[in-house]
Amino acid sequence: MSKGSAKGKLKRQRTAFEWTILLASVAVIVAILISLAFYSFSFKPGPPDLRVIVRPNSAEQGQYVLTVTNRGGTSAEDVAVEVSLGDETQDVEFRVVAKGDSEEARVVMSGDGQPQARIKSYKES
């Protein structure tokens, strides 16, 4: 193959498929960069703000749904929650509760009434 034809092959016109892929890629990159820039500007730094709710699981007698929500600006790791009902106490651990997200767990308690839950410890990410 001559040098000229090789160059010609390299500089060939883009096909419609290549244009489509290129435009789609640019659109994805722009959307992601705009989103990340938006989140960067609206990002409010601060410690984790953990809220814990425990409610009965209507489908299963004696089972409770534990929800931990993090409204802070930093994720929390190794979140330890204590759930108690009368003399009975259960410990639940969440690996991570990311900023702005919630995590759920199921707890089985044998007593009657409404269990109480509290955050025992966590690490800031």
Next chain:
Amino acid sequence: MRGVAGGVILGLPLIYTQEVWVHGATLAPTIILLLLGITFVLNLALSHYVGFEPGRTHRPLEDALVGFGLSFLLAFGLLFLLGRVDFTMTPENALGIVALASIPTSLGFALGNALAPKGGGKGAEEMAGGAGDLLAAAGGAVILSLNIAPTEEPILLAYQLDFVRLAAIVLVSLILSFLIVFHAEFGGKQGRSETPGAAHGPVVETLLAYLVAFTVAGLLLAFFGEIDALEGAGLAEIIVLSFPASMGSALGRLLV
């Protein structure tokens, strides 16, 4: 397709890493933006010197943009398949995980051309044939899945994924390995499709190679004491690990 293959092969080990899921959701968006900026410069350089198609280094900016954009989509698809991002998460955290996972994936795109040399690897001609192919498939499967097998991730994913997702993983493993070997136009592809033999029908070879990857994944998990039976959670773990193993087996077969 060659870029997608490179992206999957280089991106999968990190997509199977818990820390990527955690840090993607916990890192500040500014840091992720900075990491993406650095990665784009690397992509540009790799697209200039290597690229995802032989002889295609004359449009590095265009190729870096394509690799970068498609790697976001690919990383999202794989993370969604594995249930690591979903629509119940906050968009900020989901975006962080996808963006972080897309970093090695995009580098895989830019290095696609270097992953399998034209004509196969050294000594490839001595391994050609059905048994040689399956040996190469087993070798590739071990290489890609060995660094995932002893970790917690296959167990964690196996417990969290439902039957539909597991079936989808099997399907995607088969389709992607078929496309990588027979449609990615990697080096070595030409010779292998011309070689006679029962294992050289594309569909038969893909199924046999998946069986090899499945066996390798099962044996590795058994050696590490992660499974004790071929049912329920154990079977789910093998399916989860068979995905990277089948990608490794595809790469292994391209080298012979």
